[in-house]
Amino acid sequence: MSLLKIYSCYHPVLKKPTEPVTEMTPELRTLIDDMFDTMHNADGSGLAANQVGVSKSIVVIDVSYYEKKQYEPIAFINPRIVAVSDEEVDFEEGCLSIPGIYENVKRPKAVEVEYLDINMQPQRISDDDLLARVMQHEIDHLNATLFIEKISPLRRAMIKSKLKRIQKGDIDKPYEMIIK
Numbered sequence: 001m002s003l004l005k006i007y008s009c010y011h012p013v014l015k016k017p018t019e020p021v022t023e024m025t026p027e028l029r030t031l032i033d034d035m036f037d038t039m040h041n042a043d044g045s046g047l048a049a050n051q052v053g054v055s056k057s058i059v060v061i062d063v064s065y066y067e068k069k070q071y072e073p074i075a076f077i078n079p080r081i082v083a084v085s086d087e088e089v090d091f092e093e094g095c096l097s098i099p100g101i102y103e104n105v106k107r108p109k110a111v112e113v114e115y116l117d118i119n120m121q122p123q124r125i126s127d128d129d130l131l132a133r134v135m136q137h138e139i140d141h142l143n144a145t146l147f148i149e150k151i152s153p154l155r156r157a158m159i160k161s162k163l164k165r166i167q168k169g170d171i172d173k174p175y176e177m178i179i180k
C-alpha cells in the first residue's frame with residue numbers, strides 16, 4: 001500500500017483538463033491501487049488522478065459504505081457523462097483538495113456515464129443517488145472544475161477566509177498535501 005500526496009485546489013494541476021488514457025500499463029494499475037488507498041486513508045468517496053498530481057483521465061470511487069445501493073469500488077478510465085436528468089437536487093459536497101469546506105451544490109439528480117474499466121473494456125453505469133453525485137464531482141475534476149466554482153457568489157464570499165487559509169497551507173491536514 002502506498003499513500004500519495006493530495007494536491008490542493010491551489011495547485012495548477014487541478015486547473016488543467018486531464019489527458020485521456022490510451023493504454024493500460026502496470027504503472028497506471030499501480031497508480032489506481034494507490035489512488036484507492038489514498039482515498040480510503042483520507043475518508044473520501046472519490047478521487048481524481050489530477051488530485052494526486054497525475055493529469056490523466058482516471059477516477060476512483062467507493063460508495064460501498066452507502067446503505068441504499070451496494071456498489072463495489074469502481075475505477076473509471078476516460079469517464080464521460082452521456083445523459084443527465086432534468087431534475088436537479090442540492091447536496092452538500094466536500095473535496096479532499098479543499099479540506100474543511102462543505103457546501104451545497106445543485107446538480108442533476110441522475111446521470112449516465114460511459115467509461116473504460118481497468119481492462120480498458122467499455123462500460124456504462126446509471127445512478128440517481130450518491131454515486132451519481134460523486135461521479136459528477138469527480139468528472140468535473142478531470143475537466144478542471146471545482147465544486148466551489150458552482151456555489152453562489154454569496155456563499156463563496158463567506159468561505160473566502162477559509163480558502164485563504166488553505167492557500168497559505170494553514171490547515172489541519174489529516175493527510176499529506178501539496179498546496180501549490
Ligand code: ZN
Nearest residue numbers: 094095096097
Ligand atoms: Zn473533489
